[in-house]
Amino acid sequence: MSSEFKNFQEEEINLREEIQKYLKYWPWFLVSVFVAIVLAFIYLNLSKRVYLTNATIIIKDEDTKSPATSGLSSFTDLGILEGLKTSSIENEIGLLKSKRMMTKTISSLDLNIKYLNYDFFVTRESYSKEPFKLDILKLNEQQLANSAAEAKNEFRISWEENNIILINNEDGKKIEAKFGEPINIGFAEIVIRKDENYKPIANNEILEYGFRIMPIESVVAYYQKGLIAQLVDDNSTLIQLGLEGAVPAKSQDVLDQLIIEYNKEAIIDKNLVASNTAEFINERLKIINFELDSVETDKEVFKEDRQLTNIQAESELFLENASEYKKKRQELTTQLGLASAMLNYLQDGNNSDLLPANLGLEGDGVNQQVADYNKLVLERNRILESSTLKNPVIVSLDQQIDQMRSVVEKSLRRLKANLDISMKELNNEAKVIQSRISSVPSIERQSRGIDRQQQIKEALYLFLLQKREENSLSLAVTAPKAKIVDNAYTNANPVAPKSKVIIFGGLLIGFLIPIGIIYGKNILNNKVKHRDDLERKAKQIPIVGEIPRIDKKQSHLITEADRSVLAESFRIAITNMQYLLINKSDKQKGIKMLVTSTVKGEGKTFTSINLALTLANMSKKVIVVGADLRNPQLQRYDVGSKKQLGVSDYLINEDLKLNDLIEQTKYNKNLDFLTSGSIPPNPSELLRHRRLGEMLSTLEESYDYIILDTAPCMLVADTFLISQYADLTLYVVRAAYTEKALLQFPIDSKKAGKLHDVSFVLNDVDLANFGYGNKYGYSYGADKKSFWEKFKEHF
Structure with a gap:
């Protein structure tokens, strides 16, 4: 057999043993x-079951391809607008998760009021299912925060018809009131109304309701912490919102209302530019309307004074060549007027004012710069709502706005200068035309001047009216920024x-x-529990038997025809001893067995008596000798004996006869006792006496087995003195009592020759550890125990 196979087999056996320990x-x-x-x-x-509620929205990225965005590229290249390089979609996610948006949502839904119902020992939150509603008329946030910290803001409510009783859960204080009337609860003044639409879940429904008012700040912090907002895909503007909560309907309302509040704010931001443009146009219309009225009045007076009807028909021939001039002059005058007005508006305003947009100025560069400027102002105003002027972002935006303001002003002045040059060129052409119409009467020239002024004012007036309508239309049809893909819905399976x-x-x-x-x-555990511990710690010494643990109700002594586990264990031990006594086969009788242990209390006397009873039941003549002269225990089993003399007395007094000291026991006719007798002052010296050997030789002639119940060998040397006479040494180890470290003592004693022919007897073994882990059963021949009896044995 190879070494690898042996190692594998040993590992398999060790694993099986480890598993058996637990089984x-x-x-x-x-x-x-x-x-x-x-x-x-x-x-x-x-x-509480926690459910996940989700909602999905698309953020309309309207500015992605607009000229406003592309127009900023030149400034970005120069480093002027470096602070604007941020992801707009992440800004929107940040806005959705902001405290301000959540505060608006909580305030809109009155979620700082929590309705409760009490069912036995469980308090549950009720949402939209309670038979009453609560309105807060006045609220002292400071007092509420203090009462919330002291758990004094929860009230139970009971009612009968129109009468209400509120009970504070903390101090038990009662407040009596009526439905619909103001109630002062200390930190707030409230009104409780009946819910006419309430329908009980069952006809016999008996639920106790209550409510708790919490600071909005704490509620906002709770929901803001639990809100999840993330992009579905990095390349899209699809945002998924998530919220965990114990009440699905409540979580759904929070997400839906959050989207509504977000769209409201987005619409307000979009309309802010249009509102400022409308204000500018209205102011200009008032001025031009006044100027147009003045021109028309002058024309009316001019014609009445000179009794004129149709001057144009008379001067049509002379002014045919001037039509193109008039058209260009009119356009240049309009552009100059708009440019001047824009410059005045720009000089009179500040960093928080928006510039009028889309007024019709020629030159895409100026219009683009105005749009870029307005975008910066909107960004600054939105951030300033939740920040201060010292915020680095605000400071940076102010610098960028100042730079852009300067750029816009320079562009307007350059445009005006260009218009002035064009006007001068037209005026030079006018001199040529003037020479051609010099023959026209001065009246006609004056009339045409008035008409010209009237046309200019009318054209500008109509142009502003058109822009006002366009601006009003854009203000009216502003679409929400967040398009709802999926309204808030809750998964049926709870997440926790x-x-x-x-x-x-x-x-x-x-x-x-x-x-x-x-x-x-x-x-x-440092105690010996089963035979495996002995086999591991003391392989040199064989184990001849295991003695099971005996209940107090069971007999501790073996009787004739005994089929108990105790009796069987001693029979097995005796059978094993026969193999150890095979070298002493020449000895037909008088076999001396020395029973000892390491320390007291390990069951030497118990083992000696039952070993002797087992041999006696086998028709063997047996005597138990009390060889422990210091702490004799054999007398406990010799109840009723009148003899006080024993081994010590025999060793001292040579006049005593051994047969006079031996007493037949009541347990079995084949079993005799020779007690230790009087306790001597010098046991060790006494055991060295020659009469000890003579006593044992005498006993050998009369008995088949002589069992010597000796003292613990670790405590005194008495046992070592007797060991020389023994044919077999039975070393008793008590399970769950003898420490494993003490097993080294019998090993050392055997090596030193102090003990010979040593064998272990494991006493008081728990039935669960009996034999080979009780794997094959320990009650062969006995009544089989029920499952419940086996179950109880482990406890």
């Missing part, structure tokens, strides 16, 4: 697993507690607890 405690595992699973089910029934995980965890814990206890017990 014999199988009732522990059953009870532990059962209790753990029961506790897991109790936990599942008592714990996870039933399968809890039950499996309970099963695992129930299984591991006994393993841990048994393993810890084995690790910490």
